[in-house]
Amino acid sequence: MPSSVANENQFRYQSSRNRSSCPSRSTSEPESPAPPVTPNCDVVDQALAELQLQSQEIRQQQEHLVATTTSSRKRSGWEIKPSKLSLNTHNRIRNIVESLKIKPNPEKPMIPLSIGDPTTFGNLRAADETMKAVLHSLESGKYNGYASTQGHEVARQAVAKYSAHQRSDGEIDANEVVLCSGCSSALEYCILALADRGQNVLVPRPGFCLYYTLAEGLDIEVRYYDLLPDQQWRADLVQLESLIDENTAALLINNPSNPCGSVYDEKHLRELIAICERHYLPIIADEIYEHFVFPGAKHLAVSSLTTEVPVLSCGGLTKRFLVPGWRMGWIILHDRKNRLRDAIAGLRNMCGRILGSNTIIQGALPDILTKTPQSYFDGVIDVLHSNALLAYKMLKQVRGLDPVMPNGAMYMMIGLSIERFPEFKDDTHFVQELVNEQSVFCLPGSCFEYPGYVRIVLTVPGAMIEEACSRIAEFCDRHFKKESRNFIEHGLLDGDDLAF
DSSP, rough: OOHHHHHHHHHHHHHHHHHHSOOOOOSSSSOOOOOOTOOHHHHHHHHHHHHHHHHHHHHHHHHHHHHHHHHHHSSSOOOOOOHHHHHHHOOHHHHHHHHOOOOOOOTTTEEEETTTTTTTTTTSSOHHHHHHHHHHHHOSSSSSSSSOOOOOOOHHHHHHHHGGGGGOOOOEEEEEEEEESSHHHHHHHHHHHHHTOEEEEEEEOOOOOOOOOHHTTEEEEEEEEEEEETTTTTTOOOOOOTTOOTTTTEEEEEESOTTTTOOOHHHHHHHHHHHHHHHOOOEEETTTTTTBBOOOOOOOOGGGGOSSSEEEEEETTTTTTTGGGGEEEEEEEOOOOOOTTHHHHHHHHHHHGSSSOOOOHHHHHHHHHHOOOOHHHHHHHHHHHHHHHHHHHHTTTTTTTEEEOOBBTTEEEEEOGGGGOOOOOEEEEEHHHHHHHHOOOOEGGGGTTTTTTTEEEOOOOHHHHHHHHHHHHHHEEEEEEEESHHHTTOOOOOOGGGOO
């Protein structure tokens, strides 16, 4: 209540009391002298009138001030400003790619080894059973309306059963499943539910650039822990632990990894869990590639190895079922000790931002997850693994390149000895000129906060990846400098190197 109004009410209240305390005057009785304690009603009325007048003047001054201030804030023209969130949101891959000066060689067809969409080339298609499940959901007419913001219960039950391997006891309840619009949406919900402005989240380097995109606009700091290429991209545990402080909200683990293709063994996962136990940190597990594992490797869900550390596991249909455009992801809530109670309540609130995910796909989930045959999945893995072996074998022989053989996912990281290519300033320049000369497009490691490398995808047809690797080899052979006075003077080459 404004002070002037409060004062006016007080004055009215006092006036009422004063008037009731004044003796009533009778026309038939002579006026007797008032006792000293009885107020003079005329004086009170006059004082009250003066105070009310002052109060009115103050109120008029306040109204004038508000009107003047409001008037000064009115726009004089079209001055629409973007939000801070929108200005601080960047996609690192897009920013780098758009900065390249690319003009592919018109004599060679373009081979884009940069696109992380497994459906791009048409050689990898969704299973017939997956397609029929969606058709059945559509024709049923049951899934045209809104669902619960967490998703239809029948769909969540199907995901819970499908993801039972993520628990040591195999028991996941439908209420521990949240359906999202793709795995990227799942990751966003987890980050926003656990981290606040001014806090930080630990993410891998090299790593998927979306983690940074989701956090930076909200003033959530991203702190990078290093992955070690000579140790199959395991995390540098000492460096990781040094990043943790009282504002660290979560550790994000991407396993299997984009862009590295690494698959962590049980020992390393337990080492990461131990760090989280020491520092009371929850884990966000990006496990969208959990079923993309090559022969000889085995994926273990981090949640299956601990009941102490709460884990939010993000997955979806996108990669394994080869339907990224259907935008169906989910979060499995692993919190056996109820340590994320309030955070999970907040995460469920986040689901209300888009009123739930695609209901047609929700309706198809039970059939998709149970009727797609294992032979289909085995066929996809065979393609990816064969391409990885071929690319590794061919590129390992190329001077100046050092590919790291992946154990899963659908990518390979290739190290560049950039000092052996003195015509190019860095990995980004290398990629640009590779496109211009050979029409082969890789992503520079700088897109993943890891300069000195390039990433290729393994989802292309076998003949195409063979052709791409041949062109990369030709490009490197043309620009590789095995003898350089500058190298020798700066000690960059030794006697063995000169034998190339």
